[in-house]
């Protein structure tokens with residue numbers, strides 16, 4: 001499903017965030033990205049979602065070379081990807097419920113079906129009681145959970161998560177990880193960046209380890 005061939009990413013200013021990385025992730029895998037702060041984990045996720053483009057090498061997602069994809073094609077790629085990033089990009093002029101409904105409205109779901117799915121997603125992350133709230137009134141951890149609900153509501157086949165449990169209490173962090181595992185069991189591919197080596201080990205999944213932009217496994 002995902003293939004990196006000799007991928008290097010150099011940001012303007014010359015910093016090489018990823019160096020000559022090659023690996024494959026098969027459909028249905030759950031893979032953790034580990035490594036120190038600044039190791040290149042977010043960069044790798046952004047390359048998969050075509051948020052960043054490689055400086056050299058190729059990034060293939062579902063047989064498409066996303067590094068060379070036309071800008072107009074990127075929204076179609078992203079329809080199939082649930083993005084959970086640290087800059088939540090929530091809409092602060094809409095309610096919690098409206099934030100989760102939006103991807104479904106764009107995808108053309110009926111009002112009834114969209115409402116049912118959005119409520120189920122909010123329930124999963126423990127935010128159903130806050131459905132009418134404005135996201136600005138939520139704590140950092142609650143905003144993170146809202147971001148997760150929004151990413152999963154359209155049931156994407158690939159979920160990319162950047163430190164999804166970073167701001168969460170241990171109980172919520174466990175619930176979210178269990179939820180990811182349940183998605184994986186129904187065939188969703190997940191790539192999860194995390195500092196938390198203990199949590200990673202507990203899940204026994206494949207780990208791709210980065211150090212200063214170099215892939216070690």
Ligand SMILES: Nc1ncnc2c1ncn2[C@@H]1O[C@H](COP(=O)(O)OP(=O)(O)OP(=O)(O)O)[C@@H](O)[C@H]1O
Pocket residue numbers: 011012013015016017035036037038039040041042043044
């Ligand atoms: N837009 C950018 N412009 C310039 N340099 C950047 C940019 N984004 C990231 N970098 C640099 O690239 C390197 C890798 O950053 P990246 O965010 O991928 O690491 P990370 O492993 O996700 O770190 P963290 O765990 O702290 O989020 C860092 O040195 C960072 O400063």
